[in-house]
Amino acid sequence: xxxxxxxxxxxxARHSIADVPLIWNGSVGREKSMxxxxxxxxxxxKEEEALSEVRSILDSGADPxxxxxxxxxxxxEVGRRFEEKEYFLSELIxxxxxxxxxxxxxEPHLQAGASQTKGTVIIGTVKGxxxxxxxxxxxxxxxxxxxxxxxxxxxxxxxxxxxxLKETGAFLLALxxxxxxxxxxxxxxVETLAEAGLRDKVKVIIGGxxxxxxxxxxxxxxxxxxxxxxxVKLANEYLGA
Amino acid sequence: MGANAPKSLKGTQHIMDALQRIExxxxxxxxDRVPVAPIIDFFSARYGGITQHEMLFDVKKADRxxxxxxxxxxxxxxxxxxxxxxxxxxxxVFPTPPLMPGVNGFPPDQxxxxxxxxxxxxxxxxxxxxxxxxxxxxxxxxxxxxxxRSLPGMARTGMGLGMDVLKIKRSTKGWRAKGxxxxxxxxxxxxxxxxxxxxxxxxxxxxxxxxxxxxxxxxAGQALMKTFINVGRMGVMTSGIKRVFLGGTRTSASFMSPxxxxxxxxxEWQEMCExxxxxxxxxxxxxDSDWTPFFPYFKSLSRGRxxxxxxxxxxIFKAKEVLGDHMCIMGDVPAAxxxxxxxxxxxxxxxxxxxxxxxxxxxxxxxxxxIPIDARPENVKAMLASVTKYKP
Numbered sequence: 157x158x159x160x161x162x163x164x165x166x167x168x169a170r171h172s173i174a175d176v177p178l179i180w181n182g183s184v185g186r187e188k189s190m191x192x193x194x195x196x197x198x199x200x201x202k203e204e205e206a207l208s209e210v211r212s213i214l215d216s217g218a219d220p221x222x223x224x225x226x227x228x229x230x231x232x233e234v235g236r237r238f239e240e241k242e243y244f245l246s247e248l249i250x251x252x253x254x255x256x257x258x259x260x261x262x263e264p265h266l267q268a269g270a271s272q273t274k275g276t277v278i279i280g281t282v283k284g285x286x287x288x289x290x291x292x293x294x295x296x297x298x299x300x301x302x303x304x305x306x307x308x309x310x311x312x313x314x315x316x317x318x319x320x321l322k323e324t325g326a327f328l329l330a331l332x333x334x335x336x337x338x339x340x341x342x343x344x345x346v347e348t349l350a351e352a353g354l355r356d357k358v359k360v361i362i363g364g365x366x367x368x369x370x371x372x373x374x375x376x377x378x379x380x381x382x383x384x385x386x387x388v389k390l391a392n393e394y395l396g397a
Numbered sequence: 398m399g400a401n402a403p404k405s406l407k408g409t410q411h412i413m414d415a416l417q418r419i420e421x422x423x424x425x426x427x428x429d430r431v432p433v434a435p436i437i438d439f440f441s442a443r444y445g446g447i448t449q450h451e452m453l454f455d456v457k458k459a460d461r462x463x464x465x466x467x468x469x470x471x472x473x474x475x476x477x478x479x480x481x482x483x484x485x486x487x488x489x490v491f492p493t494p495p496l497m498p499g500v501n502g503f504p505p506d507q508x509x510x511x512x513x514x515x516x517x518x519x520x521x522x523x524x525x526x527x528x529x530x531x532x533x534x535x536x537x538x539x540x541x542x543x544x545x546r547s548l549p550g551m552a553r554t555g556m557g558l559g560m561d562v563l564k565i566k567r568s569t570k571g572w573r574a575k576g577x578x579x580x581x582x583x584x585x586x587x588x589x590x591x592x593x594x595x596x597x598x599x600x601x602x603x604x605x606x607x608x609x610x611x612x613x614x615x616x617a618g619q620a621l622m623k624t625f626i627n628v629g630r631m632g633v634m635t636s637g638i639k640r641v642f643l644g645g646t647r648t649s650a651s652f653m654s655p656x657x658x659x660x661x662x663x664x665e666w667q668e669m670c671e672x673x674x675x676x677x678x679x680x681x682x683x684x685d686s687d688w689t690p691f692f693p694y695f696k697s698l699s700r701g702r703x704x705x706x707x708x709x710x711x712x713i714f715k716a717k718e719v720l721g722d723h724m725c726i727m728g729d730v731p732a733a734x735x736x737x738x739x740x741x742x743x744x745x746x747x748x749x750x751x752x753x754x755x756x757x758x759x760x761x762x763x764x765x766x767x768i769p770i771d772a773r774p775e776n777v778k779a780m781l782a783s784v785t786k787y788k789p
Binding site for chain 1: 510512513601607608609650653686708731732733737738769771
């Protein structure tokens with residue numbers, strides 16, 4: 157970790173696939189080492205090296221979906237380190253940024269429809285509140301995890317969540333808020349869901365500074381995420397449920 | 398007057414006044430009872446029947462609303478950070494003006510909210526010292542403050558702020574006459590890193606800068622430090638209150654790792670706190686989000702000189718364990734409890750705080766950050782009553 161100063165930045169160093177210490181054994185062995193290498197570079201937050209490696213591998217004609225797999229493995233390792241309290245939110249954000257930049261390089265090489273999403277999530281900061289830091293972090297991590305995230309922004313009225321839900325069939329609604337007035341907006345959103353006959357078709361998680369179990373009970377949500385990583389965990393649990 | 402109001406000493410055992418109580422707690426002593434000093438303005442405006450706009454722009458109205466609140470619900474020993482009358486200042490000193498109730502179409506009774514936008518690029522980190530802090534800060538302010546782009550505009554703004562300062566000073570005098578000590582008044586300060594994250598780079602870019610431009614970020618912090626300390630000094634000199642509010646959230650464990658805290662933030666916290674403490678000014682570290690893993694670092698600050706003010710996210714009981722013999726601890730009745738809980742639950746939590754955190758002194762009861770605008774009045778009453786109901 158540690159950056160290169162602005163004045164010293166130059167052309168990214170290029171690594172050679174031949175540097176990878178595995179016996180060359182045809183395409184299967186090569187892809188496995190590539191996956192591990194990319195995962196390790198991402199997990200170590202080596203931004204320039206990871207992106208350089210991605211470019212190099214794409215140039216070599218390797219399967220871009222395997223690259224995506226390697227990046228997701230790296231994110232899993234980051235998640236593990238976060239759980240173990242080796243990494244904190246800043247490392248999650250940096251890893252997500254590397255992931256995003258790498259995906260941007262890979263996407264033009266993917267065939268249309270090649271990448272599948274795990275599921276659709278709708279997220280937004282509720283009506284009356286414009287705070288979005290936590291929401292943005294959760295949205296980014298969910299995308300890294302493979303979800304199709306529809307971010308409705310801030311100050312979102314209940315009707316907008318409902319409309320998006322009807323259009324997308326999302327399985328998860330994530331509501332964010334930092335002010336205590338957001339508790340009432342969260343409650344109103346959940347009630348509006350029920351009135352629309354959609355409450356049993358979607359899980360609702362809430363999050364934000366003052367949110368706790370009491371707010372879950374008050375609002376009628378299903379759970380709260382104490383941090384962004386837990387929000388991703390909840391999404392995975394509900395998807396698997 | 399409400400409960401906890403100052404009583405006559407005649408015929409009673411010695412009862413400390415609010416200032417004695419607060420200063421005893423700050424110095425890690427055990428006062429006659431635990432002092433209470435919440436952030437109350439947003440709530441008292443609503444309870445006292447005025448709008449948020451009125452609270453922020455009219456100190457007299459804010460004071461009347463607060464007096465009604467205290468008379469009805471209970472007295473306090475101290476007023477924490479005071480937002481009353483700060484509307485114009487808030488609109489002026491941030492590079493991106495916050496959403497202010499009653500201004501530019503924002504509803505007059507809505508809580509104000511900070512807007513976070515990027516107003517500097519990483520290339521500027523080294524430029525701050527090159528061109529001078531004052532010039533650089535003015536450049537940033539002028540981006541979104543057209544009134545500061547001309548001398549007449551600056552003069553008008555300065556005069557307006559000066560009038561506000563006088564009104565706030567008058568208010569401070571009034572509360573002291575009523576036996577209530579303004580803890581920090583409007584003496585607001587923060588370490589440069591917090592300001593860079595909140596007001597200049599915005600959060601996500603700041604986080605990436607920790608990895609991409611570490612040396613430049615540290616250099617920028619150092620360049621800004623003297624000016625930021627001077628802001629705190631000016632507040633103290635103007636108000637006569639020898640305590641200063643140092644806000645922190647972006648350098649907490651909710652956002653950065655211990656390694657990053659040690660490398661980037663701790664030196665700034667140490668430098669700023671020791672500067673003030675060394676001059677008899679008490680830094681009140683108002684720490685939102687989770688600081689629990691970083692508690693041991695605060696042992697490096699001078700003992701009995703600083704206040705650790707937590708918002709309900711950090712583990713205040715762990716704070717007592719790690720820092721109880723080193724810093725006055727303040728907090729932390731959670732916002733959610735004050736809004737959604739029952740008075741018995743608030744009473745029970747305050748009881749626990751008073752008897753466990755305050756057991757040997759060095760504790761000031763407070764709200765976890767602000768009492769919510771929509772807190773239940775009976776819950777606020779329970780919190781304020783607890784300090785006379787329970788002795789540690």
